[in-house]
Amino acid sequence: MLRFLTGRLLRAALTIAMVVTFAFIVLRLSGDPAQIIMGADAPPEAVEAFRAAWGLDAPLWQQYLRYFGAILHGDLGRSMRDGRDAITLVAERIPATLALTIPALVIKLSIGIPAGILAALHRNSLLDRLVMALAVAGFTVPSFVLGLLLVLVFAVQLGWLPSGGQESWRHAILPIITMGVGGAAVLARFTRSAMLEVLGQSYIRTASAKGVPWRDVVWGHALPNAAIPTVTIVGFMVGSLIAGAVVVESVFSWPGVGRLLVVAVGNRDLAVVQCILLLVAGTMVASNLVVDLLYGVLDPRLRAGKMGAQ
């Protein structure tokens, strides 16, 4: 187990180092933060002064080494635009994003998984077709389109809910629904496919033939075996809790990490972008690690395989 964990952690560290390096190269080669932050009309001497003050006039490899060294010492840098620590800026925005993504995740799970199971258990029925039609619609409509449609109906036409902002819990309803619908659709489709595959297995037939009640077959045999691909998808969803609301936050003017990321990338505010990427990479890696461990819990063969190998 220790070797397994160590290997995973080393791979995670390598992934994060690659993410940091990739982001540095892409951001720095695609624009000069000084000119971007100072704007089109900034006097050249102001741009130069900014560049010198932030070390942007040094060779790129020096800037990279300095930046990477600082990260290794736990210093994620300061925002060139804001002047404050990048970690402080990002930390300020995390609660707002989680206020959307966690309820949205709950919606995805509570609608997507039961809908997928129901559709699979009633394969080719009217219910199955209805659920899948809704899932395809939810899956294919982009979140910015769905968001604007919801605003048009519930804010502009009916006047029931606010169109954007973050003043109260009512402001969160439309963004949460927008995010929840798309994710639920994805989960419904994956769960249905996984269930159908499992329901076609010989051990399900055997259990049914032995007279095991259908409910017990589904709960005891089908669901645990179908859970593995679903858990993988849910793992990705958990991993994207921090920065998975970029589009929705922009449409609904929700001041979360996603909007901060958009602004920071636009301004080539490297420290803030890197901070968010590190956070996202860390969350994703941790989530994958948990998913890997859950595989062992869900599938006794994986546990046995590992023990056998040991």
Place this chain on the structure above:
Amino acid sequence: MIPRRPLLATPFAALAAPAFGQADNRPSITIAVQKISNTNTLEPLREQSNVGERIFFSSMWEALIGRDWLGNLAPQPGLATTWRRISDSVVELSLRPGVRFHNGDEMTAEDVVFSFGRERMFGATLATAQGRTIPIGEGMPTPRPGKELPPEVPAVARRAWPALERVEAVDRMTVRFHNATPDVTLEGRLSRAGSNIVSKRGYEEANTWLEWARRPVTTGPYKVAEFRADQSLTLVAHDEYWGGRPPLKQIRFVEVPEVASRINGLLSGDYHFACDIPPDQIPNIERNRAFEVQGGTILNHRITVFDKNFPVLRNPLVRRAFTHAIDRQAIVDALWAGRTVVPKGLQWDFYGEMLIQDWSVPRFDQAEARRLLREANYRGEPIPYRLLNNYYTNQNATAQVLVEMWRSVGLNVQIEMKENWSQILERSPTRAVRDWSNSAAFNDPVSSLVNQHGPNGQQQQVGEWTNEEMNRLSVELETSVDRARRRVVFRRLLEITEREDPAYTVLHQNATFTAKRKDIRWKASPAFAMDFRPGNYGN
């Protein structure tokens, strides 16, 4: 058991309330903007942007010489009531009595001297004669949390005041501005963004520069209650405002980056105003009779800029062909629904006596453009056109129209999409044509033509264009006190930069549009600035 004391107290409290204070019945409004501040500060010397102008003027920041925000933007008395010339390089101003800062202090000459001092404005930079690159002094402070100025602040300040030596407090309510060189534009510079007055005590009491720059103590009719970077700015009435009691209790600017979201928020009643409305959305909004769109031309011209180092463009005849191939009025009519104008070159009406009335942009003449290209022996070599994705309103559509207009006279212009200004300005063999806009910070061509295309201007500093006569005359325009001669020089500068050796060509005047509920009585300024002073709001 119900406690008796609160029950007994309630009716008395209700009766007593009017005696202790009047209810504030003034309305509060919410304004949706695309961006509140690019730099996340509220300091005009750092936030050099149009979006900044909207929130700064005239709600928060004021200068000694103000502007006619609802008229032609001409200078008018502001925090100074009168001013007079002591010499060609010295101006004396009498301060308006009874002006109170947001912290309750009365504005005095000491605050004015501080506002234009090294600590707040110039840092380690030195006053210098015009026509030379501005030196940055040794020991510029590093931008770590503290009271040191961000390095770009002194650089911007020196660009605004290149030769200001000192400000002298003659007495408690009189100040003198001493310039190192003769300058007829001192009064204009006093009215420009950045020449605004801060409370000395307010600045000194802030723990850090950033803390101050996010909650500056100024004299405007509204003061900062809360600033949440990238999210919202809440201003509340400054009831001791020298110009009278502000008509609004609170103004809340909220950042709504998507135009569709701003319009939806307006229509649903979440916002009272929605700014930065593209012209093509105006009919959609006004279809609803409860709403209207205000606004129009502002002090900003859209221009096309040439890099004369690009091989084909070295020949001025080719650049001249560019300027004659554009049907500017067609662009104004088609893309702006006629809501803006083709100006008289790079100048504005508020230049007053410096306005060259009989000047115009190069006429639309395709035959002349073709003749120039033949004379230049241009053989259809591709000319790159670096383009940002709608940084300016209608930018992409305008670019596509321009390319077709140029193509119709034989110019082979090819659009290259870029992501940011750094990529647009990057020095490389493919830099040839790009978009830009030019503003006038004050009512003199020094603020625009010289500032942006002269020897210290961006176009020359990034190496796109230079002209020896232009540079010599720019210095003369900056330093000459002979007003008649200055007009001659300005005309010659226009001839060089727009006709003989084109550095740029003006397309049209820019415009900005604000949507609002029709029942709100409010007049838009011919600028990005939104004026909510007494007299300009009601419903």
